Amino acid sequence: MDQNFITVNEVGPRDGLQNISKIVDLAGRIEIINAYKTCGISSIEIGSFVSPKSVPAMAETDLVIRGIDINEFNYSVLIPNLRGFELARQNKVKIICMVLSMTESFNLKNINKSINDSKEEFRIIIDKSKEERITTKIYLSTAFECPFEGKVKIAKVIENIDYFIEHGVDEIVIADTIGAANPKQVNELFKIIERDFDISKFSAHFHDTRAMALSNVYASLENGVTKFDSSIGGLGGCPFAPGASGNLPTEDLVSMLHQMGYETGIDYDLLLDVVKLASRVTNLVLRGRMNHF
Amino acid sequence: MDQNFITVNEVGPRDGLQNISKIVDLAGRIEIINAYKTCGISSIEIGSFVSPKSVPAMAETDLVIRGIDINEFNYSVLIPNLRGFELARQNKVKIICMVLSMTESFNLKNINKSINDSKEEFRIIIDKSKEERITTKIYLSTAFECPFEGKVKIAKVIENIDYFIEHGVDEIVIADTIGAANPKQVNELFKIIERDFDISKFSAHFHDTRAMALSNVYASLENGVTKFDSSIGGLGGCPFAPGASGNLPTEDLVSMLHQMGYETGIDYDLLLDVVKLASRVTNLVLRGRMNHF
Numbered sequence: 314m315d316q317n318f319i320t321v322n323e324v325g326p327r328d329g330l331q332n333i334s335k336i337v338d339l340a341g342r343i344e345i346i347n348a349y350k351t352c353g354i355s356s357i358e359i360g361s362f363v364s365p366k367s368v369p370a371m372a373e374t375d376l377v378i379r380g381i382d383i384n385e386f387n388y389s390v391l392i393p394n395l396r397g398f399e400l401a402r403q404n405k406v407k408i409i410c411m412v413l414s415m416t417e418s419f420n421l422k423n424i425n426k427s428i429n430d431s432k433e434e435f436r437i438i439i440d441k442s443k444e445e446r447i448t449t450k451i452y453l454s455t456a457f458e459c460p461f462e463g464k465v466k467i468a469k470v471i472e473n474i475d476y477f478i479e480h481g482v483d484e485i486v487i488a489d490t491i492g493a494a495n496p497k498q499v500n501e502l503f504k505i506i507e508r509d510f511d512i513s514k515f516s517a518h519f520h521d522t523r524a525m526a527l528s529n530v531y532a533s534l535e536n537g538v539t540k541f542d543s544s545i546g547g548l549g550g551c552p553f554a555p556g557a558s559g560n561l562p563t564e565d566l567v568s569m570l571h572q573m574g575y576e577t578g579i580d581y582d583l584l585l586d587v588v589k590l591a592s593r594v595t596n597l598v599l600r601g602r603m604n605h606f
Numbered sequence: 607m608d609q610n611f612i613t614v615n616e617v618g619p620r621d622g623l624q625n626i627s628k629i630v631d632l633a634g635r636i637e638i639i640n641a642y643k644t645c646g647i648s649s650i651e652i653g654s655f656v657s658p659k660s661v662p663a664m665a666e667t668d669l670v671i672r673g674i675d676i677n678e679f680n681y682s683v684l685i686p687n688l689r690g691f692e693l694a695r696q697n698k699v700k701i702i703c704m705v706l707s708m709t710e711s712f713n714l715k716n717i718n719k720s721i722n723d724s725k726e727e728f729r730i731i732i733d734k735s736k737e738e739r740i741t742t743k744i745y746l747s748t749a750f751e752c753p754f755e756g757k758v759k760i761a762k763v764i765e766n767i768d769y770f771i772e773h774g775v776d777e778i779v780i781a782d783t784i785g786a787a788n789p790k791q792v793n794e795l796f797k798i799i800e801r802d803f804d805i806s807k808f809s810a811h812f813h814d815t816r817a818m819a820l821s822n823v824y825a826s827l828e829n830g831v832t833k834f835d836s837s838i839g840g841l842g843g844c845p846f847a848p849g850a851s852g853n854l855p856t857e858d859l860v861s862m863l864h865q866m867g868y869e870t871g872i873d874y875d876l877l878l879d880v881v882k883l884a885s886r887v888t889n890l891v892l893r894g895r896m897n898h899f
Contacts, residue, residue, distance in 0.1 A: 495865040496824040523865070524858045524895040528821045531789040565817045572788040572816070602817040602895060 319575045320356055320540040322516065323349060323563055325591065326377075327358040327391055329548030331370040333595060339373055341594040343380035345545075348590050350386070352583035354563075358410060358542075361391035362400040378404045389450065393424045398438045402445055409442065410486075411435045412452040415469050416459040419490075423454070432473075436480045443481065450484040451477045452518065456502070458493035467502055471509075478510060485515050486542065489529065492522025492559060496532035503536035516540035519561045521547060521602070526561035527569055534573075541566060546588045546599025562601030564588060612868045613649055613833040615809065616642060616856055618884065619670075620651040620684055622841030624663040626888060632666055634887040636673035638838075641883050643679070645876035647856075651703060651835075654684035655693040671697045682743065686717045691731045695738055702735065703779075704728045705745040708762050709752040712783075716747070725766075729773045736774065743777040744770045745811065749795070751786035760795055764802075771803060778808050779835065782822065785815025785852060789825035796829035809833035812854045814840060814895070819854035820862055827866075834859060839881045839892025855894030857881060 326346050330337050337345075346359050359381070360374030374390060381388070389408035392398050401409050413431050414420035420428050435451060442449045456470050474485055487502065499517075506515055517533045517540070519526040530541055544560030567579050592599040619639050623630050630638075639652050652674070653667030667683060674681070682701035685691050694702050706724050707713035713721050728744060735742045749763050767778055780795065792810075799808055810826045810833070812819040823834055837853035860872050885892040 493865075495862060496821075497866040521895075523861060524820060525862055525865075527817060528789075528824045528862065531821045531824060568816060569788060569818055569821065572786075572818075573790040603815075 317574070317576050318539070319534075319570050319577050320516075321354060321563060321567060321570075321577050321579060322356040322358065322387075322389075322540060322542045323354050323545060324358045324518070324542045324560065325545040325548045325563070327360050327371065328542075328560060329544040330595070331361070331368050332549040333370075333597060335596060336370045337595055339376050339380065342377050345587075345591050345594055346377070346381055346388075348587045352587050353577075353579040354584070354587075355578065356387040356389075358389045358391065361393075361410075362397035363391070363393050375400065375404050378406070383407065389448075392438070394426075394434055395438060398441065402441075402447065406447065408448040408450065409438070410450045410452060411438065412454050412488075413473065414454045414459070414490075415456055415465045415473065416462040418461040419455045419459045422461075432476060435477075439477075439480050439482055448483045449481075450486055450516075451482045452486045452488045454488040454490040456487045456494075457489050457498050458491060460491050467505065470502060471505065474506065474510060478514070483514070484540070486518050487515060488518035488542075489520060490518075492520030492526065494519065494529055495523075495525055496528040499529045499532040500536065503533055503538060507536045512537040513539065516542065518542035521559040521561050526559075527565060530561070530566060530569065534575075543567075545584075545591050546597075547601060548591065548595065548597070548599055562603075564601035565603050568601070568603050610867070610869050611832070612827075612863050612870050613809075614647060614856060614860060614863075614870050614872060615649040615651065615680075615682075615833060615835045616647050616838060617651045617811070617835045617853065618838040618841045618856070620653050620664065621835075621853060622837040623888070624654070624661050625842040626663075626890060628889060629663045630888055632669050632673065635670050638880075638884050638887055639670070639674055639681075641880045645880050646870075646872040647877070647880075648871065649680040649682075651682045651684065654686075655690035656684070656686050668693065668697050671699070676700065682741075685731070687719075687727055688731060691734065695734075695740065699740065701741040701743065702731070703743045703745060704731065705747050705781075706766065707747045707752070707783075708749055708758045708766065709755040711754040712748045712752045715754075725769060728770075732770075732773050732775055741776045743779055743809075744775045745779045745781045747781040747783040749780045749787075750782050750791050751784060753784050760798065763795060764798065767799065767803060771807070776807070777833070779811050780808060781811035781835075782813060783811075785813030785819065787812065787822055788816075788818055789821040792822045792825040793829065796826055796831060800829045805830040806832065809835065811835035814852040814854050819852075820858060823854070823859060823862065827868075836860075838877075838884050839890075840894060841884065841888065841890070841892055857894035861894070 361371045365372035390406045391410045519529045543563040543566040547562035549560045654664045658665035683699045684703045812822045836856040836859040840855035842853045
C-alpha cells in the first residue's frame with residue numbers, strides 16, 4: 314500500500330445509525346451503504362449482530378447484507394459474542410469487529426460480560442475466524458477514559474494489545490469511545506505502540522465530543538497510524554456511554570487528510586452528496602464541522 | 607514563567623466584534639472586556655485605532671480605554687500605521703499590534719499599502735515604541751495561505767521574521783488569517799522557527815474555518831509555542847478575507863489545554879459565563895465546538 318494512503322473506515326451505518334432516536338428502515342440502511350460507492354469509500358461497518366432488543370436499530374442486519382454485495386468492498390459487521398460470530402459466518406461476512414472495553418464497568422454495560430470472559434470468547438472467535446478466512450478487528454474501547462472509572466492506564470491497553478496480537482487478531486482499533494482523549498495522551502500511547510508493535514495493524518477511532526478528534530488524528534498520524542474510523546456528518550455515538558455524542562465527521566477527516574497531502578481514494582465533493590443523502594434518510598441535519606465555503 | 611503555562615490572548619473584543627453585522631455599543635464593549643477579569647483572562651486585544659469608516663465597529667476605541675484600567679492587564683490595541691501608533695501612545699496603550707500580510711494583494715486589501723511600505727512604517731513604529739516603553743507585536747498574517755494568491759512559501763515568512771527580529775519587535779504572531787493551515791504545515795513552519803529563533807517570542811493565531819484550529823494548536827505546542835490567540839465563542843474573523851469566518855473559540859482552546867495538563871490561569875466554568883454574557887451583548891448564539899455535557 315502507498316505510504317501516503319490513509320484508509321478511512323466509515324462507521325455511520327452502524328455506530329451512527331444505532332445512536333439516533335429514529336430507526337432507519339431496511340431500505341434506508343441499504344441506500345446509505347450503497348451510496349458510499351459513488352464517492353470512493355470502500356471500508357464500511359454496515360451493521361451488527363447484537364440483540365435486537367438492546368439495539369433495535371441494528372435488527373435485520375442479515376437483510377441489509379442481502380441487499381448489498383458483501384464481497385464487493387471491505388464491509389465489516391460488529392459482533393459481541395460467539396452467537397454473533399455464527400450469524401456473521403452464516404451471512405458470509407468477511408470482516409468482523411469485536412469490542413472490548415478497558416474497564417470492567419464499561420464492558421459490563423456494553424456487552425454484559427467481564428473483561429476476562431470477553432477476552433476468552435474473542436480468542437475462540439479469532440481462532441474460528443482463521444479457519445473461515447474471516448478478518449478480525451478488535452476495538453479496545455474507552456482506551457483513554459471511561460465514563461464510570463475515569464482515566465485508563467496505558468499499561469492496561471498495552472496488556473490487551475499483547476493478548477490480541479499474540480492470539481493473531483488482524484487489526485486493533487484504539488477507540489476513544491467517549492471523546493475524552495487529548496492529543497498528548499494519543500501521542501503517548503501511539504508512541505509506545507509504534508515502538509513495540511507493527512503499527513500497520515492499528516487503527517484509531519475518535520469522537521469529537523470535546524472538539525479534539527482531528528487533533529487526535531494528527532497525533533496518531535505523527536506516529537504512523539494509517540487507518541481511521543469516522544462517521545458521515547458526525548452521525549452517532551454509543552448509546553451506553555454518557556456524553557459519547559459526536560463521532561468524528563468523515564468529511565472533516567477527509568478534508569484534513571487531503572489538505573495534508575494524504576490520499577484516501579475519496580472524492581470530497583461526492584462525499585458531501587452522500588452526507589446530504591444520509592441527512593434525508595435519517596431526517597437529521599448532518600454536517601461536518603468544516604465550513605463548506 | 608512556568609514551563610507549563612500557556613498564555614491565552616483573547617481577541618474577541620477586536621477581531622471578534624469587528625466582524626459581526628451588529629455594531630456593539632461602547633457600554634457593551636467595555637462590559638465584555640471587564641467580564642474577562644472574572645474568569646482569569648488577562649491578555650486581551652481590546653480594540654484598534656483604524657479608520658472608523660473602514661471598520662465602524664472599532665470606532666471610539668479611545669473611549670473604550672477610558673472605560674477600563676489600561677494598566678491593569680495585558681491590554682493590546684491594533685494599529686495599522688503611524689497615525690494609529692500616535693493615538694495608541696496618547697491613550698497610554700502598553701501593547702500595540704501591527705499586521706503585515708505575507709502577500710501583496712492581501713496587504714493592499716487590509717491596510718492599503720505595499721508590504722515594503724508597511725515594513726518600513728512598522729520599523730519606525732517599533733523604534734518609537736522602544737522610546738515609549740510600549741510592547742510591540744507583529745502579526746504575520748496569511749502566513750500559510752492567502753485567499754488571493756494561494757499557498758505562501760515558508761521562505762517568505764522566515765524572511766519577515768528575520769526582518770522584525772532584527773528590528774527588535776517583542777512578539778511575532780504567526781497568523782492563519784483564513785483558517786487554511788493544516789497541522790503538517792504548522793509543524794513544518796514552527797520546527798524551523800524553533801530551530802532558528804527564540805520560540806518564546808512567538809505566538810500563533812488560528813481560525814477554525816476548516817475545523818483544524820485545535821490540531822494546529824497541538825502542532826504548535828509540539829514545537830514549543832506557548833502563546834495562542836482565541837476568541838470567545840469563536841466570535842469573529844476578518845472582514846476583508848473571504849472565508850475567514852470562525853476564530854478559534856477560547857473555551858475550546860482552554861478546554862484542550864487544561865485536559866493536556868497545561869495551566870492557563872483561566873477558570874473554565876467562569877469562562878463559560880463570559881461566553882453567555884458576550885452572547886447577550888452581541889445578540890448572537892456564541893459557543894465553542896466542545897459539547898458542554
